[in-house]
Amino acid sequence: MxxxxxxxxxxxxxxxxxxxxxxxxxxxxxxxxxxxxxxxxxxxxxxxxxxxxFRDPQRVTPADDRWVVSPADGRISSVGPAVPPRELDLEAGEMIRISVFMDVFSCHVNRAPVRGRITRIEHRPGKYLNAELDKASSENERNGLVIESPNGVVAVVQIAGLVARRILCWASAGDDIGIGERFGLIRFGSRVDVYLPAGATVRVAVGQTAIAGETVLAEFGGEITPPLVRVS
The missing domain is CATH 1.20.5 (Single alpha-helices involved in coiled-coils or other helix-helix interfaces)
Structure with a gap:
């Protein structure tokens, strides 16, 4: 170095x-x-x-449409099927959900997990339960983005936590967004959920540490080859 x-x-x-x-x-x-x-x-x-x-470090993001990267720094707290929040109006039923829990020492800048066009953004008020609880996905204050990606619809949901009291989102519906691009911030402890369509293969496990914009959460088909990268 x-x-x-x-x-x-x-x-x-x-x-x-x-x-x-x-x-x-x-x-x-x-x-x-x-x-x-x-x-x-x-x-x-x-x-x-x-x-x-409030740090905002640079990240090196895999620039490959096959990959889904983590939208947040933190720990993978759950992986499995789940129904996305109803306000996102997704008709796919259960999707693959990967949750990343951020504690008060995590970098809280959120990044897009995939490339695509943001077709919908919905904010819902709610409670401030411990973000590690499964019911936090449906009961806590949250802000959801629906992204039309090359591999189908992907949703990413910012969820307020026990200490968090403000969700910030800088993106707008209709925006094109790049993989790993910054789109928001949650203040003081929270969680981000990613909902993926069928066909995505999960590449992380519960308890694993994730880095926003760098850690590959899932893959859409194809053989695994070294991806190109970009610094954002």
Whole structure:
């Protein structure tokens, strides 16, 4: 690794959506530190964590339509058949669902699992249950995107968690989106579900750690060959 790469990796960009929170933590640290010095150091650690939470590192994404990549950093919490949220109006019945759980130390920038056109985006208010619970898919606040990909309809759903209180989505219905392209963010602990059509072969297992835009979750047919990549 070159010196330039080392320096670049040491200073990971931070999403601008995190600036107000980082500033608030920093100001609180100064004010509380004026009353009692240990509060300043505690606040400084929390400010550093806040900046770390809103990090937005570059990722190297497989540029191959056969692959489905993870939309989020975190742990694969479930894999199996499930019915997509009703508001997405998908008539396929059960689809293959892969869930990625993000804790408060995960990078929370979400990326498109496939290339295609976004045909529908639906937001639904709801509860803030532990995102690891299966019923969080149907009861928690969520935002779903339907993507018409080269291999059929794929849905990706951002789900608020126990601590999360805001789902951000920068994409719009009608947009073309590339695999691994950033489309949203969930603040402070959450989960993302990917719904895949029949014909997709799952390539991950429950408990595995996933990296957004890089980890291959599933494959659509064909022999496995080294894919091309792009940095996004």
């Amino acid at each position: 070159s010196l330039v790469d080392t320096i670049r990796n040491a200073f990971v960009p931070v999403r601008r959506e995190g600036y107000p929170f980082i500033a608030a933590f920093a100001v609180a640290s100064l004010l509380l530190g004026a009353a009692w010095t240990p509060f300043f150091w505690i606040g400084l650690v929390l400010t550093g964590w806040c900046a770390y939470f």
